[in-house]
Amino acid sequence: MTSHTHYLWFNTKQRQEIIDITEDVAKAVEASEVVEGMVLVSAMHISASVFVNDHESGLWHDILGWLEGIAPWDPRRYRHNETGEDNAAAHLRSLTVGHEVIVPITKGKLDFGPWQRVFYGEWDGQRKKRVIIKVLGE
Amino acid sequence: MTSHTHYLWFNTKQRQEIIDITEDVAKAVEASEVVEGMVLVSAMHISASVFVNDHESGLWHDILGWLEGIAPWDPRRYRHNETGEDNAAAHLRSLTVGHEVIVPITKGKLDFGPWQRVFYGEWDGQRKKRVIIKVLGE
Amino acid sequence: MTSHTHYLWFNTKQRQEIIDITEDVAKAVEASEVVEGMVLVSAMHISASVFVNDHESGLWHDILGWLEGIAPWDPRRYRHNETGEDNAAAHLRSLTVGHEVIVPITKGKLDFGPWQRVFYGEWDGQRKKRVIIKVLGE
Numbered sequence: 001m002t003s004h005t006h007y008l009w010f011n012t013k014q015r016q017e018i019i020d021i022t023e024d025v026a027k028a029v030e031a032s033e034v035v036e037g038m039v040l041v042s043a044m045h046i047s048a049s050v051f052v053n054d055h056e057s058g059l060w061h062d063i064l065g066w067l068e069g070i071a072p073w074d075p076r077r078y079r080h081n082e083t084g085e086d087n088a089a090a091h092l093r094s095l096t097v098g099h100e101v102i103v104p105i106t107k108g109k110l111d112f113g114p115w116q117r118v119f120y121g122e123w124d125g126q127r128k129k130r131v132i133i134k135v136l137g138e
Numbered sequence: 139m140t141s142h143t144h145y146l147w148f149n150t151k152q153r154q155e156i157i158d159i160t161e162d163v164a165k166a167v168e169a170s171e172v173v174e175g176m177v178l179v180s181a182m183h184i185s186a187s188v189f190v191n192d193h194e195s196g197l198w199h200d201i202l203g204w205l206e207g208i209a210p211w212d213p214r215r216y217r218h219n220e221t222g223e224d225n226a227a228a229h230l231r232s233l234t235v236g237h238e239v240i241v242p243i244t245k246g247k248l249d250f251g252p253w254q255r256v257f258y259g260e261w262d263g264q265r266k267k268r269v270i271i272k273v274l275g276e
Numbered sequence: 277m278t279s280h281t282h283y284l285w286f287n288t289k290q291r292q293e294i295i296d297i298t299e300d301v302a303k304a305v306e307a308s309e310v311v312e313g314m315v316l317v318s319a320m321h322i323s324a325s326v327f328v329n330d331h332e333s334g335l336w337h338d339i340l341g342w343l344e345g346i347a348p349w350d351p352r353r354y355r356h357n358e359t360g361e362d363n364a365a366a367h368l369r370s371l372t373v374g375h376e377v378i379v380p381i382t383k384g385k386l387d388f389g390p391w392q393r394v395f396y397g398e399w400d401g402q403r404k405k406r407v408i409i410k411v412l413g414e
Binding site for chain 3: 139174175176189190191192194196197199200201204208234235236239240241242244249250251252253254274275276
């Protein structure tokens with residue numbers, strides 16, 4: 001069994017932002033020399049997501065607007081924000097979309113369907129955040 | 139380490155449909171001869187889900203109705219649909235429910251609780267779609 | 277490749293409850309002697325979740341209240357409950373938050389960011405429920 005670990009750093013300009021990290025994941029898989037296996041891509045923060053979807057800017061806009069409906073930002077709604085935070089909504093958005101994905105690796109490549117791409121979803125940015133990429137296989 | 143890859147194809151009659159794929163996953167695990175490991179079951183499309191829940195048709199009806207509340211279909215709500223698509227809601231439903239699961243394999247079997255089953259959730263069907271089953275273990 | 281399987285049992289006092297299981301997961305990883313790999317933590321029931329988030333009681337309160345908005349408990353809303361159950365909402369909450377996570381293992385430890393912890397989310401408790409912890413790696 002082979003394993004390979006790589007970390008990505010982000011510091012987004014916007015507080016909420018969606019970033020395509022597919023090439024970073026593909027490079028980590030290539031560096032691992034794993035031919036058959038899986039790669040875990042996981043946000044290391046509790047106010048962010050990693051997800052698989054479509055590289056289309058209209059959809060990213062839709063996702064951000066939809067999450068405002070699912071878990072409205074308004075800090076007065078949440079008891080968590082009595083701790084001095086204002087980002088309870090970012091936690092709930094991370095729970096909704098998930099904080100990690102596993103991508104299958106077949107014949108040395110990400111085994112994706114035609115439109116699938118990996119994204120980092122920043123729900124409370126403008127500060128340093130990290131994603132782990134962990135490849136496992138042979 | 140052993141790996142085994144199998145693909146399932148779907149072309150649903152309904153645009154939204156829930157299909158029990160537990161037997162297909164169990165067969166792939168059997169074919170892999172993996173005794174201890176994990177099996178990844180992942181939709182290869184961005185408008186579908188794979189999830190674990192209950193084999194009960196009333197619940198499937200509830201899930202479809204609930205998703206209409208979570209992300210209403212109405213194409214006029216979404217900027218993605220300005221690209222000529224009308225399925226932005228299917229993308230958001232895929233993000234809500236998730237597009238993949240990992241099932242543990244113990245002593246050569248899916249290590250499930252009493253009611254757990256694996257489902258393919260088609261949120262924009264009536265065309266060819268695919269799921270990957272990837273077994274990893276020994 | 278090494279694998280190690282451990283089960284946790286729960287019987288919560290409240291019907292909905294959030295329990296920090298990070299130490300149990302860390303102990304299973306230690307027992308496995310896996311240095312590089314992944315650990316799957318997965319609810320074995322279809323009315324519960326496993327998720328990664330923050331150890332903060334205000335936030336747990338927010339999560340429970342938020343889920344009541346996402347999938348209201350009221351049994352009359354759901355066809356599933358015509359089977360004699362009253363817990364359709366617990367199924368939908370399990371789908372929203374997810375029933376499992378994969379945590380990366382690096383140098384023998386859970387490779388978590390500063391605030392990440394693993395939780396069991398019980399959405400229909402007051403009876404025996406189980407979580408599987410499955411470590412895979414080398």
